[in-house]
Amino acid sequence: MSFGNLDLHTTWFILIGVLFTGYAMLDGFDLGVGALHLFTKDDLERRTMLNAIGPVWDGNEVWLVTGGGALFAAFPNVYATVFSGFYLAFVLLLVALIFRAVAIEFRSKQPMGWWRQMWDVGFATGSILSSLLIGVAVGNIAWGVPLDARGEYAGTFLDLLRPYPLLLGVTTVALFMMHGAIYALMKTEGALHDKLRGWVTNAIIFFIITYAVTTMATLLYVPHMAARVRDNPWLFSIALVNMLAIANIPREIHHGRDGRAFISSCLAMAALMGLFGLEMFPNLVLSNPEPANSLTVYNAASSQKTLGIMLTIALIGVPIVLAYTVSIYWIFRGKVKLDRMSY
Numbered sequence: 001m002s003f004g005n006l007d008l009h010t011t012w013f014i015l016i017g018v019l020f021t022g023y024a025m026l027d028g029f030d031l032g033v034g035a036l037h038l039f040t041k042d043d044l045e046r047r048t049m050l051n052a053i054g055p056v057w058d059g060n061e062v063w064l065v066t067g068g069g070a071l072f073a074a075f076p077n078v079y080a081t082v083f084s085g086f087y088l089a090f091v092l093l094l095v096a097l098i099f100r101a102v103a104i105e106f107r108s109k110q111p112m113g114w115w116r117q118m119w120d121v122g123f124a125t126g127s128i129l130s131s132l133l134i135g136v137a138v139g140n141i142a143w144g145v146p147l148d149a150r151g152e153y154a155g156t157f158l159d160l161l162r163p164y165p166l167l168l169g170v171t172t173v174a175l176f177m178m179h180g181a182i183y184a185l186m187k188t189e190g191a192l193h194d195k196l197r198g199w200v201t202n203a204i205i206f207f208i209i210t211y212a213v214t215t216m217a218t219l220l221y222v223p224h225m226a227a228r229v230r231d232n233p234w235l236f237s238i239a240l241v242n243m244l245a246i247a248n249i250p251r252e253i254h255h256g257r258d259g260r261a262f263i264s265s266c267l268a269m270a271a272l273m274g275l276f277g278l279e280m281f282p283n284l285v286l287s288n289p290e291p292a293n294s295l296t297v298y299n300a301a302s303s304q305k306t307l308g309i310m311l312t313i314a315l316i317g318v319p320i321v322l323a324y325t326v327s328i329y330w331i332f333r334g335k336v337k338l339d340r341m342s343y
Contacts (some may be wrong), residue, residue: 011311012070012311016067016074016075020064029176031127032203033049036181037127050108073302075297078284081295089157103119104343107123134172136166140165143162146159146287147290147293174209179262185197229278238274241267252264284296
């Protein structure tokens with residue numbers, strides 16, 4: 001199967017991929033900032049880190065809601081299988097996302113040290129757990145999960161915690177930490193900015209190590225996730241773009257071009273998501289060990305009429321979300337300045 005015939009099913013597969021890629025690039029950095037939060041030593045630094053993402057973190061999560069809504073509209077069978085089969089995992093993810101949101105809002109409401117420390121730990125824990133669970137979910141989709149003949153999940157919660165998905169979860173945490181450190185570097189100045197330069201270097205090393213291990217594990221144990229690139233050598237250009245983007249990050253950091261480093265990080269994430277989508281297509285949920293039970297863009301889709309109507313709505317709604325996102329980032333551009341209205 002190829003992307004050559006761009007029918008409604010394929011179009012929706014690409015659109016949902018774009019929405020989740022937008023979420024990974026945007027919410028990824030504020031999850032990364034949260035994962036780094038406890039490395040700061042004093043209240044001023046922690047407030048600065050919080051306010052670096054303060055104006056945008058909730059808007060970033062719009063992309064997750066939009067992607068989930070698009071999945072429900074276009075591929076309801078996939079939505080039903082994933083959200084019922086991965087129920088406990090998604091509850092944990094929602095709890096982590098909600099708890100970190102509450103921590104951001106409540107943290108500076110009281111001046112007591114124990115109060116702020118409690119919410120700081122909650123913010124960091126929620127961020128790390130969210131990143132880990134997102135990676136574990138992606139790892140399970142890539143590895144495949146047991147589905148019965150009706151396309152329903154036939155495993156348990158513990159079945160989701162296999163070594164490969166957990167490895168992908170750790171890699172996702174490392175990726176978001178690197179992404180978040182670069183964003184924080186763009187938004188801070190002074191002593192914290194200088195400190196973050198060391199964090200960025202360590203985060204890059206952490207990500208490159210986990211990324212290399214995950215790549216080797218994928219080639220050895222999940223060979224179907226490289227099959228399309230092997231069969232179509234020209235697609236290796238996407239993998240090459242990914243590698244060059246990753247390699248460019250430390251180069252731009254070394255030259256003090258933090259904005260370019262952030263763009264390279266976004267490009268690397270987009271290329272990774274592109275490779276993931278190419279290798280998964282036409283599968284949306286791969287059945288392992290019975291591939292015949294897999295949910296695809298064709299057997300799990302809504303009707304043609306529904307896909308057509310929803311595409312019209314998406315063509316109106318997605319540009320609005322994009323325009324909103326761009327305007328917010330433009331309004332709150334520049335370095336963080338703390339005032340009485342700050343977190």
